[in-house]
Amino acid sequence: xxxxxxxxxxxxxxxxxxxxxxxxxxxxxxxxxxxxYLDLELKQYDLANVKELFRLLRLKxxxxxxxxLYSREIEKSAFLLAGGFQKRRQCFEMDVSTADLKAPINDSxxxxxxxxxxxxxxxxxGLLYSSYRKNHEAINPxxxxxxxxxxxxxxxxxxxxxxxxxxxxxxxxENEIAYIGTSRQSYFHDFAQTLxxxxxxxxxxxxxxxxxxxxxxxxxxxxxxxxxxxxxxxYILN
Numbered sequence: 001x002x003x004x005x006x007x008x009x010x011x012x013x014x015x016x017x018x019x020x021x022x023x024x025x026x027x028x029x030x031x032x033x034x035x036x037y038l039d040l041e042l043k044q045y046d047l048a049n050v051k052e053l054f055r056l057l058r059l060k061x062x063x064x065x066x067x068x069l070y071s072r073e074i075e076k077s078a079f080l081l082a083g084g085f086q087k088r089r090q091c092f093e094m095d096v097s098t099a100d101l102k103a104p105i106n107d108s109x110x111x112x113x114x115x116x117x118x119x120x121x122x123x124x125x126g127l128l129y130s131s132y133r134k135n136h137e138a139i140n141p142x143x144x145x146x147x148x149x150x151x152x153x154x155x156x157x158x159x160x161x162x163x164x165x166x167x168x169x170x171x172x173x174e175n176e177i178a179y180i181g182t183s184r185q186s187y188f189h190d191f192a193q194t195l196x197x198x199x200x201x202x203x204x205x206x207x208x209x210x211x212x213x214x215x216x217x218x219x220x221x222x223x224x225x226x227x228x229x230x231x232x233x234x235y236i237l238n
Contacts, residue, residue, distance in 0.1 A: 002052045004060060012057070014042065016049060024057065031149065032140040035066040035236070045075050050083035054237055065237040066140055070230065077233070085235040088139045090212040092221055093230040097205045100224045105193040105200075109160060116155045124157045124169040124181075125150045131181045135214045139234060154178050160191045170195055175203035182216050192220050 004024075007013040012024045022042035029037055038057075058065055067085065069076050081087070114120050129149050133142040142149070154176075159169035168191035171179040177195070182188045199206045210217030 002049050002056060004053070004056050014053065016046070021046075026061065029140075031142060031144040031152075032066075032136070033143040035064045035140050036061050038065055038067045040067065040076055040079070045079040047079065047082045050079055054083040054085070058237060067235045068232055069235065070232045077235075080235045080237075083237070085237045087233050088213075088236045089234040091232050091234070092210050092212075093207075093232075094210065094221060094224065094226070095205055095207045096224050096226065098200050100226055101196075102223060102225045105197045105223065107194050107197040109190045109194050111158050111160050111191065111194055111198075113156060113158045115157075120159060120161075120166065121157050122150075123166055124159055124171070125153060127166060127169060127183055128153070128171070128179055128181050131216075132179070135211070139213060139236060158195060160187065160194075162187075167191065172199070175199060175206050177206065177208035177220070180208070180216055180220060185216065185219070188216060188219060192223065196220075196223060 001017055003015040003018075005013045005015070007023060010026050012026065014021050014024060021044055022040075025039040025041065027037045027039070029035075054065065065085070067076075067080055069080075071077075071090065077087075112120070126146070129142075129146050132149075136142055154171045154173040156173065157169055157171050160167045165183070167184045167187045168182045169180070170177050177199070180192075182191075196206065208217070208220065210221045212218065
């Protein structure tokens, strides 16, 4: 028999047949407030009672549950799947250099760099908000307002423009590509290689994350040949 009891503000203690088998931490993300995020801190991951555990927790919290694990956490992954979770997304953590490129890249198109306060910066914020909301809707819907979302973005954006229209853009902070997007993906390849070429010329390495639900980020990842990279997976129980 599984029993869940509150333990502090954001933690539950889990008992199996009156024996403490560990804790589950619960947190909210103001940018994705529909789901509760869980961190598993159990002493054992027994598949026999896992459905009952998550049934009780889902009933108690009255929201979809979300867990993020490194892909190498095989035991926890099997535990979640046995408990009714579905793997909905994989995120790759990229830290790359010129040596990791599949093929040479060129600085092939004009791109523009502006800071926060420039009208083009604000326009790129709006494009990113729309694409980010669309890409994450089926997994963990964006609940942040535009103003809250904009505040967490880096202060610099690089973009490609044609006839006054922004085609592609990337929010950067030093050697990190924090967010990238497009309004016309058929133009994205040249923008991406120009961006990477300039950043890899300036820095020894470039870092970025790419979600499997984001086709633009996955196209950026495709420039590189990496077999052993960290990734983590998102599991959802609706």
